[in-house]
Amino acid sequence: MYTEKVMDHFNNPRNIGIIEEPSVIIQVGDPDCGDTLLLSLKIKKEKIVDVKYKIYGCGAAVATSSIASEMAMGKTLNNALKITDDSIAKALGGLPEEKRHCSNLAASALRGAINEYRKSNLKKA
Numbered sequence: 001m002y003t004e005k006v007m008d009h010f011n012n013p014r015n016i017g018i019i020e021e022p023s024v025i026i027q028v029g030d031p032d033c034g035d036t037l038l039l040s041l042k043i044k045k046e047k048i049v050d051v052k053y054k055i056y057g058c059g060a061a062v063a064t065s066s067i068a069s070e071m072a073m074g075k076t077l078n079n080a081l082k083i084t085d086d087s088i089a090k091a092l093g094g095l096p097e098e099k100r101h102c103s104n105l106a107a108s109a110l111r112g113a114i115n116e117y118r119k120s121n122l123k124k125a
């Protein structure tokens with residue numbers, strides 16, 4: 001049912017935790033299943049230099065959060081905004097149809113965190 005890559009990220013999720021002094025931290029939830037992702041980013045000069053998260057969710061949510069953290073690491077904010085639920089699922093070699101929605105959690109947390117960071121930086125300027 002799951003690809004080897006999904007199982008690898010599920011069994012050994014990367015970048016778990018919370019950044020101590022994050023540039024931005026955001027929590028998103030899926031109202032349908034109740035799964036929740038807490039995502040923190042460290043951003044320097046428009047670039048994501050650290051990504052950490054805590055996930056309360058299904059196996060696919062764990063695997064998609066893990067690979068999304070690897071995909072976002074080191075990217076500029078503009079490039080990180082190009083990470084979508086589709087590109088996350090593709091990077092895992094695909095997800096079963098009924099689990100496709102799980103990749104939304106990481107994609108929307110990433111988008112939300114970057115937007116939040118930009119908004120709060122605008123206010124400071």
Ligand code: FES
Nearest residue numbers: 033035058061102
């Ligand atoms: S079932 Fe909720 S994110 Fe997978």
